[in-house]
Amino acid sequence: MALGGTIRGKTTTLRLPVEADLEIYNRWMADMRVRRAHRVWHEPAMPATWKERFKEVAKDQQNVLWSIDASDKLVGFAVGHVWRMGNGFDLNHFMIDPDEWRNGYGSDAALALHRYLFDYLDLRLATTELRADNAAALRIARKLGYEEYAHGHEVHYRDGAYVDELQLRMNKETWQERWSAEREYPPLAANATR
Amino acid sequence: MFGPRLEGRSGVTLVPPTLAHFRLHPAWETQPEVGRFWGPRFGELTQEHQEETFKKVGADQTQIQWTISYLEEPVGFTGIFDIDWVRRDGESGIFIGRADLFGRGIASEAVRLRTHFAWRELRLHRVHNWIAHANRGSRRANEKAGYRQMGLFRRSFFRSGEWYDEWLGEAYPHTFPDQR
Numbered sequence: 597m598a599l600g601g602t603i604r605g606k607t608t609t610l611r612l613p614v615e616a617d618l619e620i621y622n623r624w625m626a627d628m629r630v631r632r633a634h635r636v637w638h639e640p641a642m643p644a645t646w647k648e649r650f651k652e653v654a655k656d657q658q659n660v661l662w663s664i665d666a667s668d669k670l671v672g673f674a675v676g677h678v679w680r681m682g683n684g685f686d687l688n689h690f691m692i693d694p695d696e697w698r699n700g701y702g703s704d705a706a707l708a709l710h711r712y713l714f715d716y717l718d719l720r721l722a723t724t725e726l727r728a729d730n731a732a733a734l735r736i737a738r739k740l741g742y743e744e745y746a747h748g749h750e751v752h753y754r755d756g757a758y759v760d761e762l763q764l765r766m767n768k769e770t771w772q773e774r775w776s777a778e779r780e781y782p783p784l785a786a787n788a789t790r
Numbered sequence: 791m792f793g794p795r796l797e798g799r800s801g802v803t804l805v806p807p808t809l810a811h812f813r814l815h816p817a818w819e820t821q822p823e824v825g826r827f828w829g830p831r832f833g834e835l836t837q838e839h840q841e842e843t844f845k846k847v848g849a850d851q852t853q854i855q856w857t858i859s860y861l862e863e864p865v866g867f868t869g870i871f872d873i874d875w876v877r878r879d880g881e882s883g884i885f886i887g888r889a890d891l892f893g894r895g896i897a898s899e900a901v902r903l904r905t906h907f908a909w910r911e912l913r914l915h916r917v918h919n920w921i922a923h924a925n926r927g928s929r930r931a932n933e934k935a936g937y938r939q940m941g942l943f944r945r946s947f948f949r950s951g952e953w954y955d956e957w958l959g960e961a962y963p964h965t966f967p968d969q970r
């Protein structure tokens with residue numbers, strides 16, 4: 597997996613992940629609050645296994661991993677897959693530390709990440725899959741501009757029962773309609789190319 | 791892993807793949823006649839890569855793959871991939887590599903055998919897939935085995951001046967047609 601570089605939000609920053617983050621990733625993957633809300637990225641494991649995973653993922657050119665910081669503290673991570681033909685992105689994991697839920701970090705980091713996808717990488721669309729009962733994630737996704745294109749029934753199993761999955765997509769046109777004021781860089785100066 | 795031999799009707803059998811079968815895949819996958827709804831028609835299409843893939847598929851405990859045999863001849867492949875043994879869910883796929891055999895019901899029989907195996911032998915809870923909406927033959931083959939539409943992914947890919955949508959299906963043991 598490729599390692600993602602810096603993307604600045606207002607209260608959060610997506611940044612290059614480092615090995616020191618892995619111990620905290622491991623703790624989150626072992627947290628039942630996380631596991632009920634999301635699919636795990638990897639199962640909890642010993643440090644050497646996480647280091648191997650980190651080496652493996654760093655080599656992959658189509659998947660990208662970012663760590664998410666807020667106030668100089670690691671508060672989450674994101675993992676996405678850039679389509680083979682390069683024009684779309686599947687946001688496969690987007691995780692905020694459960695102890696930091698309801699601080700607005702998810703909304704802020706998600707907006708920054710999508711600004712990067714549409715305003716910087718110029719992708720055509722982004723997709724994500726969410727559990728139907730993950731109200732907080734759905735609220736963030738819908739506010740960004742995601743729309744449901746499929747509803748899978750009894751897809752995920754946890755806490756003794758199945759839960760449905762919603763598959764959502766967001767097009768570049770939606771980004772432009774809702775968020776055109778969000779830009780990575782200001783417009784080029786009129787004389788910039790003279 | 792490779793699936794066991796499943797005898798079907800009308801000359802169709804699902805058989806455990808061999809390396810010789812895997813060596814046929816690049817030639818199948820790069821023909822325009824069969825690739826309209828398939829991949830980009832390029833890739834690491836060497837015989838060495840096929841050998842590696844054969845070993846990898848055989849060892850992988852999260853997928854089960856078969857060669858589709860028609861009148862004792864390999865003509866395609868099918869399988870269930872990314873199986874999650876906790877959720878008991880997997881993604882199915884099928885590829886018929888011989889355009890001259892389209893329309894003979896080979897895919898329908900292969901999907902029926904595969905789906906029956908998923909419920910009766912693997913004890914899966916759900917199988918899902920993506921099919922080009924315009925690939926009516928493949929879609930019908932899956933619908934006959936109990937797949938139902940769960941969504942439509944609009945404008946998935948663009949070929950020959952047209953956008954192609956993708957049909958998303960899911961099947962459960964209770965949607966499998968009565969085989970009595």
